Amino acid sequence: MSLIDLLTGNQVADKAEQKFGINKNQIIALLAVAAPLIISYLRKKSQDSKEAESLNNALDKDHDGxxxxDVSQADARQDEGGSILNHIFGSDKQNVESKLSQNTGISIDKIGPVLSMLAPIIMGYIGREKQQNNVGAGGLGDLLGGILGGAQNQAQQQQSSPLNDILGSVLGKNDSQSSGSGSPLNDILGNILGGGDQKKQQGGGGLGDILGSFLGGK
Incomplete structure (x- = not known):
């Protein structure tokens, strides 16, 4: 299963729509941004050997995929999802939630609970990929980078897709606003993989500006 398969084929959006009364397309758009963003943060953390070992243990113990x-588990594990997000984003969490709320149209009081519901799904996906590829702590950085890179390649090959249509309508990204790829998902992945680091090196305004750039410049 690729990351894009997770974004388009998982039933968690239906569950979240029923629970929170949020438009399904908004939830799919949120997942399309949050999943690669979480994976990117974990990839950066895994560069530290202690963090990599901690992540490896957590995946083995709690996230087998x-x-x-059974996406009904996501509802029951929402509190756990909140703890996951606190650890991943740390002091950036409030800023991340604010930017995601602004760009998806999901109210700030609901963005945290929805993300908490999505987080165990994303961790479960990483855990399954880890098992299938027989990866240990030392290989997590490469695994996570491969997930993001594979998703970007797939996005480049699928310029026209229902997911891109959803992202275009929810995030307000069209051909004139994007980097020229004509694919909102490809733009998001491209910025997460390269644009964020580049902007930091150029002295940009931190995570908020980076998020704003790949979410349509809002």
């Missing part, structure tokens, strides 16, 4: 086969 079974949640992908």
């Amino acid at each position: 079974s949640i992908l086969d």
